[in-house]
Structure formats: structure tokens, C-alpha cells
Amino acid sequence: MANSLIIGQYVPTDSLVHRLDPRTKIIIIFLFVIFIFFANNALSYGWLALFAVASALATKIKLKFIARGLTPVWFLIIFTFILHLFVTREGPVLFEIIGLPIYSGAIIQGFAISLRFFLLILVTSLMTLTTTPIEITDAIESLLHPLKKIKFPVHELALMMSISLRFIPTLMQETEKISKAQASRGVDFKTGPIKDRIHAVVPLLVPLFVSAFKRAEELAMAMEARGYQGGEGRTKLRELTIAKLDWIAFLSFSCVLIGLFLLRQ
Amino acid sequence: MNSDQVEFRNVSFRYNDEQPWVLNNVSFSIKSDEWVAIIGHNGSGKSTIAKLINGLIFPDQGEIFVNGIKVTADTVWDVRKQVGMVFQNPDNQFVGTTVKDDVAFGLENRGVERSEMIKRINASLAAVRMSDYIMHEPHRLSGGQKQRVAIAGVLAVQPHLIILDEATAMLDPKGRTEILTTVYDVKQNHQLNLITITHDLNEIIHADRVIVMNNGEIWTETSPRALFMEEEGLREIGLDIPFIAKLANELNKQSLTLTKQPINQKELLDELWTFHLNK
Amino acid sequence: MDISFKQVSYIYQPNSPFEHQALKEIDFSIKSGTFVAIVGHTGSGKSTLIQHLNGLIRPTKGEINIGDFTLKANEKTANIKDLRRQVGVVFQYPEHQLFEETIEKDIGFGPKNFGVSDEEIKQRIPQVLEAVNLSPELLSRSPFDLSGGQMRRVAIAGVLAMEPRVLVLDEPTAGLDPKGQQEIMDMFKELHTRKQLTTILVTHSMEDALKYADYVIILDHGQKYMEGTPAEVFVQKEALQRVQLDMPEIIQFIQSFEQRFGLTLRYKGQSIEGLAQEINQLLKEEVRADG
Numbered sequence: 001m002a003n004s005l006i007i008g009q010y011v012p013t014d015s016l017v018h019r020l021d022p023r024t025k026i027i028i029i030f031l032f033v034i035f036i037f038f039a040n041n042a043l044s045y046g047w048l049a050l051f052a053v054a055s056a057l058a059t060k061i062k063l064k065f066i067a068r069g070l071t072p073v074w075f076l077i078i079f080t081f082i083l084h085l086f087v088t089r090e091g092p093v094l095f096e097i098i099g100l101p102i103y104s105g106a107i108i109q110g111f112a113i114s115l116r117f118f119l120l121i122l123v124t125s126l127m128t129l130t131t132t133p134i135e136i137t138d139a140i141e142s143l144l145h146p147l148k149k150i151k152f153p154v155h156e157l158a159l160m161m162s163i164s165l166r167f168i169p170t171l172m173q174e175t176e177k178i179s180k181a182q183a184s185r186g187v188d189f190k191t192g193p194i195k196d197r198i199h200a201v202v203p204l205l206v207p208l209f210v211s212a213f214k215r216a217e218e219l220a221m222a223m224e225a226r227g228y229q230g231g232e233g234r235t236k237l238r239e240l241t242i243a244k245l246d247w248i249a250f251l252s253f254s255c256v257l258i259g260l261f262l263l264r265q
Numbered sequence: 266m267n268s269d270q271v272e273f274r275n276v277s278f279r280y281n282d283e284q285p286w287v288l289n290n291v292s293f294s295i296k297s298d299e300w301v302a303i304i305g306h307n308g309s310g311k312s313t314i315a316k317l318i319n320g321l322i323f324p325d326q327g328e329i330f331v332n333g334i335k336v337t338a339d340t341v342w343d344v345r346k347q348v349g350m351v352f353q354n355p356d357n358q359f360v361g362t363t364v365k366d367d368v369a370f371g372l373e374n375r376g377v378e379r380s381e382m383i384k385r386i387n388a389s390l391a392a393v394r395m396s397d398y399i400m401h402e403p404h405r406l407s408g409g410q411k412q413r414v415a416i417a418g419v420l421a422v423q424p425h426l427i428i429l430d431e432a433t434a435m436l437d438p439k440g441r442t443e444i445l446t447t448v449y450d451v452k453q454n455h456q457l458n459l460i461t462i463t464h465d466l467n468e469i470i471h472a473d474r475v476i477v478m479n480n481g482e483i484w485t486e487t488s489p490r491a492l493f494m495e496e497e498g499l500r501e502i503g504l505d506i507p508f509i510a511k512l513a514n515e516l517n518k519q520s521l522t523l524t525k526q527p528i529n530q531k532e533l534l535d536e537l538w539t540f541h542l543n544k
Numbered sequence: 545m546d547i548s549f550k551q552v553s554y555i556y557q558p559n560s561p562f563e564h565q566a567l568k569e570i571d572f573s574i575k576s577g578t579f580v581a582i583v584g585h586t587g588s589g590k591s592t593l594i595q596h597l598n599g600l601i602r603p604t605k606g607e608i609n610i611g612d613f614t615l616k617a618n619e620k621t622a623n624i625k626d627l628r629r630q631v632g633v634v635f636q637y638p639e640h641q642l643f644e645e646t647i648e649k650d651i652g653f654g655p656k657n658f659g660v661s662d663e664e665i666k667q668r669i670p671q672v673l674e675a676v677n678l679s680p681e682l683l684s685r686s687p688f689d690l691s692g693g694q695m696r697r698v699a700i701a702g703v704l705a706m707e708p709r710v711l712v713l714d715e716p717t718a719g720l721d722p723k724g725q726q727e728i729m730d731m732f733k734e735l736h737t738r739k740q741l742t743t744i745l746v747t748h749s750m751e752d753a754l755k756y757a758d759y760v761i762i763l764d765h766g767q768k769y770m771e772g773t774p775a776e777v778f779v780q781k782e783a784l785q786r787v788q789l790d791m792p793e794i795i796q797f798i799q800s801f802e803q804r805f806g807l808t809l810r811y812k813g814q815s816i817e818g819l820a821q822e823i824n825q826l827l828k829e830e831v832r833a834d835g
Contacts, residue, residue: 186657
């Protein structure tokens with residue numbers, strides 16, 4: 001299941017969505033997340049769903065892949081639906097299930113909430129599917145820039161994030177290597193009672209921490225040797241530029257929002 | 266003006282008061298444009314020298330000068346502008362998420378303009394023959410390739426001095442050869458000082474001079490060729506000379522006297538050929 | 545223990561875009577008590593191969609026999625723990641696996657997992673310490689206080705304390721200085737002989753393969769490329785060049801010498817001293833014959 005979950009995965013294609021400035025994507029998604037709560041009838045929900053599906057199509061990633069990747073989320077959505085079915089008590093009773101009355105309002109409410117939930121997840125996954133983690137980091141750094149005035153360590157935060165991203169694969173390899181070495185010394189990670197298995201993690205975690213600290217120390221030294229002295233006076237290779245395409249995206253999204261307010265009751 | 270690029274004057278260093286000296290009264294100097302190899306067994310103090318040169322640590326006694334500037338806490342950023350370092354572990358010095366970003370790191374730190382940055386990144390990646398990998402992520406590169414990127418990162422900031430601190434120790438033979446050829450090319454094509462730190466005597470043959478460290482002191486300072494005659498002494502301090510040198514020494518011992526100490530296979534065969542003709 | 549690989553293939557992440565065949569129809573057998581060197585470039589499949597030896601991974605196709613144990617695709621090996629006790633693996637940079645508070649505990653960790661009694665472990669520890677040349681005074685110290693070379697020795701002692709019948713060594717000398725390298729390799733060779741082990745050494749060093757191994761297997765792109773005694777394998781200059789491997793230096797020199805002088809020298813396991821004597825003699829005879 002872990003492999004099929006696509007949230008957080010990046011899939012490279014040559015779509016326009018990929019080419020958008022990551023800040024554009026973050027802002028649009030942020031607004032979408034807020035304005036979805038303004039939808040209050042079938043038409044307005046349909047309108048936002050249309051936008052979400054159109055965006056998904058525009059990424060040029062196979063819809064089947066996205067749908068399959070959201071499988072684990074379906075359970076949550078269905079669960080939400082069922083919960084609402086039994087809890088909401090609005091409108092006339094339509095029928096009963098195992099003695100519990102189901103109200104018409106519950107079906108509508110359950111449907112609306114599940115749809116909202118689904119759209120939120122779909123749109124945010126589109127963000128990570130089309131934007132590399134480092135682009136997201138750059139975007140966050142840039143969007144948080146004004147906070148520098150109140151001494152918020154924006155540059156340090158961004159650097160921390162990008163270094164973490166850089167070292168994820170390295171530490172994954174390391175974990176595999178150490179777990180194999182300990183398995184060769186008779187540690188059993190896979191069978192036995194939970195208590196023993198938790199115990200088996202110690203010989204894995206200690207070396208992993210030791211090595212992570214050593215790496216951090218060496219990395220800090222290497223960075224210093226390469227002249228790193230904090231964000232002051234630094235230039236940047238990675239540059240974010242708002243292009244024509246981004247303005248078009250903002251314009252289109254404004255139309256979506258205007259449509260939303262025209263269609264809602 | 267001092268023409269010495271690096272100078273150590275009676276330098277001693279230890280990590281704390283209870284521990285023995287890592288370096289004990291070490292003095293040497295390295296001239297402009299010179300390639301010096303520093304060798305010694307693990308723990309002989311050779312890597313400490315590298316860290317002292319660009320002020321990652323400071324001496325307890327004595328003075329260090331880099332291009333005429335005394336290395337102190339106040340001058341350390343000026344010194345680091347002139348010194349580029351490549352460390353042992355290819356993973357733990359790769360800062361960027363891609364090759365391009367990593368080479369840019371040093372340039373960004375120095376506030377180099379973006380357009381100039383791009384020019385220098387391309388040029389230095391070309392110099393280490395890694396241009397085809399510009400967008401690659403580090404985990405898709407071999408150890409040797411990562412080290413070449415590290416060298417490119419150093420070249421990009423155009424230092425006067427490059428220090429390779431056991432840069433080949435964690436590589437396979439292919440990676441090691443890659444780095445040695447790259448370093449040789451770089452030295453041929455750029456005006457710079459080079460310090461290579463290693464325990465492998467196969468890696469020192471192109472150096473102009475060798476400083477041999479043992480237990481924190483300079484054991485000897487000589488040419489690679491002359492050093493290869495010190496087989497016994499080197500073995501005692503945990504070092505091993507290349508096969509060709511050993512064979513040459515053995516031949517000499519058996520009164521097949523060679524006119525000079527050969528440094529590679531071709532030279533030894535030539536020597537034997539001369540011997541063969543002259544008899 | 546006798547070891548045999550029959551048509552062994554291994555595929556990483558099959559049926560995914562990342563599918564990668566690491567081993568392809570590997571066939572060989574090793575007699576108990578042999579010192580085998582497995583040689584090849586990074587990515588040739590060496591690491592994948594040795595992970596089969598103690599059942600860390602199972603073949604995708606084919607069958608492996610190690611003593612009485614059998615490893616097959618889709619078939620769980622019953623007593624895998626028993627196999628792991630008998631096949632000790634020293635991984636690359638084994639010092640990264642140290643984690644206990646004291647050296648004594650870390651050395652005892654493997655045997656303890658395999659159910660060896662505390663008294664027995666107490667008896668084994670001085671023996672393995674002596675083998676790796678570490679002082680017993682260190683036992684109560686933390687392994688993280690030691691130098692890199694000493695940590696390596698502790699990690700190796702931890703594997704030896706399991707008293708394995710088969711010893712698998714994945715580049716055990718990487719990163720050590722020349723003296724450390726030689727000491728470690730000499731120690732393994734001595735143990736191999738004294739304890740009649742079957743030893744499998746993965747190495748990049750042709751010199752070590754030539755010096756320590758009875759038998760050499762060369763891998764290339766997941767396939768077996770050559771096998772034989774070092775003297776058979778390492779004289780085949782063209783075949784080695786095709787997979788970008790070097791000959792050991794002594795053989796390289798002998799072949800160049802023969803070519804240059806048109807004389808026969810032949811590699812027959814001679815020492816450098818022996819080789820120097822032969823050259824001396826050959827050249828002096830030549831001179832006499834010419835004169």
C-alpha cells in the first residue's frame with residue numbers, strides 16, 4: 001500500500017502545470033482550499049469538481065495512475081460519507097438501515113462533505129505530483145520572505161528543508177544496509193511478538209543516529225569550507241520567475257472563483 | 266611579498282589538553298604553483314594539516330600563513346576564498362539536490378551574479394567531464410562522479426589552492442582512476458597550488474614534492490622518486506611503496522644496479538633495457 | 545560447507561518501472577574450505593550475490609545450496625536463523641553496525657541472538673579479541689571511543705564470535721591504510737586455514753585476490769564472466785581488458801617484460817625477491833650468450 005500512495009510523489013511530464021511557478025501553484029491551491037467551503041449547492045460543487053478534473057487532465061499524468069494512487073484515501077472518503085449518513089438528522093426520513101433512520105439531508109450532506117474532502121486531496125496531490133520538493137522549498141522560502149522582517153529564519157528553514165530532501169535517499173540506503181548487517185547478526189525484524197520487534201529496532205536506530213550525526217558534522221564542515229556563512233549576501237542560482245503562463249493561470253482561476261460565486265445560492 | 270602559498274611555522278595542535286599532540290612542531294612551506302603530496306598512516310596528522318590551512322580548526326602553537334595572510338578567526342573568510350577543499354566522503358559534502366545546485370553552492374555563498382554563476386558552473390563541470398550529468402541527483406551518481414562534482418564545485422570558485430583530503434579513499438579503482446586523471450588534468454590546465462593527502466603511494470607519482478607524516482611530525486620531505494628508495498623506513502611507519510619500486514629495490518639489492526629509481530613500469534623496463542645493452 | 549549456485553537470477557523490484565536484473569543465470573560451486581575471491585566492478589552483482597549466501601535475499605530464479613540449506617524462489621527457507629549463524633558476513637564498513645554501550649556487549653550481540661549461552665560467550669570473547677589484535681582492556685569501553693581502524697576490528701570480532709563455518713567478506717579493508725589492510729587480510733587468511741573455513745572475499749583488489757584466494761570468480765553485468773585459479777584467470781590480459789579489469793601488477797610486469805625482451809619469464813606465484821633473481825639471471829645469461 002505504501003507504494004501505491006501517490007501523495008508526495010513527483011511524476012515528471014512536460015505539461016504546462018509542471019511549468020508553472022511553484023508559488024503560483026501554492027497560492028491557487030491555498031485559495032481553492034479556502035473557497036471550496038463557499039460551495040453550497042450541486043452546481044457550485046460541480047463547477048469546482050470540473051476545475052479539479054480539468055487541472056488533473058492538464059498535468060498529462062494518466063488519470064488512472066492518479067485514481068489508483070488515491071486508493072488508500074477512498075476508504076477515508078467512504079468512511080466520512082457513512083459517518084454523516086448516520087449522524088446528520090436533517091430533512092425527512094427516507095428509509096431505515098438496521099433500525100437507524102436515514103435522513104435525506106444526511107445523504108446530501110454526506111455526499112457534499114465527501115466530495116469536498118476528495119477534491120481537497122486531489123488538488124493538493126496535483127501540487128506534489130507536478131512540483132519537485134526542492135521547487136516547493138524555493139516557493140516557501142520566497143512566500144515567507146516578508147517574515148524576515150520579524151527575524152523569522154526563512155533562509156535557514158529553506159536550507160534545512162533542501163538538505164533534508166537531499167539526504168532522504170542516502171539515509172534510506174543506510175537504513176537498508178544496517179538492517180541487513182544486523183539481520184546477519186541474528187536480529188529478526190519480521191517475525192516474533194511485537195515487544196521483541198520493537199526491541200529489534202534499537203540495533204538499527206543507534207547506528208543510524210550515529211551515522212546521521214557524523215554526516216551532519218562532516219557536511220557542516222564541508223559547507224563552511226565552501227564559504228557558507230548564513231543567508232547574508234548570498235546570491236541564488238535557483239530563481240523563481242512569474243511568467244505569462246502564471247498570469248494566465250491566475251486569470252483562469254479568478255474566473256473559476258467568479259463562477260463559483262455566481263453559481264452558489 | 267611572500268612567494269610561498271602556504272607556510273607552517275612551528276605549528277602544534279591537539280583536540281584537548283588531555284590528549285596527545287595531533288601535530289607537534291610542524292614547519293614547512295609550499296611554493297606557488299607547486300603540487301605537494303602529504304602522506305602518512307591513518308591518524309598521522311595529515312588531515313589535520315588540511316583543516317588548519319583553511320581555518321576549520323586553529324593551531325594551539327605556531328602560525329600558519331596562506332598567501333601571506335595569517336590564518337586567524339578574523340581572516341578565515343578571506344583565507345577560505347583562496348582555498349578549495351575536497352573531503353573523503355563523497356556523500357557528506359554534496360549539499361545540492363542536483364549536480365548543478367551543488368556546484369552553485371560555493372558561488373552562491375560568495376554572492377556571485379547569477380549569469381556569471383551559470384558560466385562558471387558550465388565551465389567547471391566541463392573541466393571534470395561531468396557536463397552530461399548537470400541535472401542529476403546525487404543518489405544517481407557513483408562515488409567517483411560525486412567526487413568529480415565536488416572538484417567542479419571547488420574549481421568554480423577559482424581558488425589559488427586546492428586541497429584533496431583523501432578524496433579517493435572511499436572509491437573503487439575505477440573511481441580512483443577517474444579522480445586521479447581529473448586532478449592531473451586540472452593541474453595541467455589551471456594555475457594553482459595543489460595539496461593531495463593520501464595513504465596510497467601510487468597516487469603521489471605526479472607530485473613535485475612529498476611530505477611524509479608520522480605521529481604528528483614530519484618524517485621526511487622529499488621527491489616521490491627519492492621516497493621510493495625508503496622502502497624499509499616507510500614500512501615501519503605503516504606505508505607501502507608501489508610494486509615497481511619494490512621490484513627495483515630488490516634488483517638493486519641483487520647487484521643489478523639501476524641508474525635511477527624508476528617511478529612506473531615503463532621506466533623500470535627502460536632501465537633494464539639500458540642495463541641489458543650496456544653489459 | 546559446500547556452496548553451489550544453479551542458474552541463479554535475481555531481479556530487483558520486478559514488474560515495476562524500476563525493474564533491474566542484478567544477477568543472470570549464475571552457476572558455480574565452491575568446495576568446503578576454499579578461499580574464493582569474487583571480483584568485478586561496482587554494479588556487477590557482487591553485493592547481490594553475497595546477500596544470497598545467508599538468505600538476506602532469495603533468488604528470483606534458480607537454486608542455491610549451502611551445506612544442507614537450500615534457497616529457492618518462492619519457497620521460505622525453514623531454518624534461516626541457523627543458516628545465518630553458520631554464515632558470517634562482514635559487510636563493507638562494518639563499523640557502522642556497532643551500537644552497544646560496551647565493546648564486550650557488541651561482540652556478544654550476534655552469538656546471544658543465536659542462543660549461545662553467556663558462559664560460552666565469555667569464553668569466546670578473549671579468543672576473537674586476540675584474533676583481531678585488540679587489547680582485552682578495551683572491553684568495558686564504548687565502541688564509539690575507538691579509532692576507525694579499531695572499530696572495524698571490533699565489528700569483525702562480533703562476526704567471528706558467532707563462530708561461523710562460512711565467512712563472507714565484502715571489501716573488508718576499504719578505507720584502511722596499507723598496514724591496516726595487510727594486517728586484516730593476513731588475519732582472515734590465518735583464520736581461514738586454522739579453522740578450516742570456507743571464505744568468500746568480495747574485492748576490487750586484484751592484488752588481494754591473487755595473494756589470498758585459491759579460486760577467483762569474475763562477475764560482469766550480473767553474469768559470471770570467468771572463473772578459475774588466480775594463475776589461470778589473471779594471465780588472460782585481453783579477456784580482463786574487455787571488462788576493464790587490471791591484471792595484478794606482478795603479472796602485468798612479467799608480460800610486459802617478456803614482450804620487450806623476447807624472453808620467457810612466466811608467472812608461477814613467485815615473490816618479488818624471486819622475480820628479481822630470475823630477471824637478474826635471465827639478463828646476465830643473455831649478456832653472456834651475446835658476448
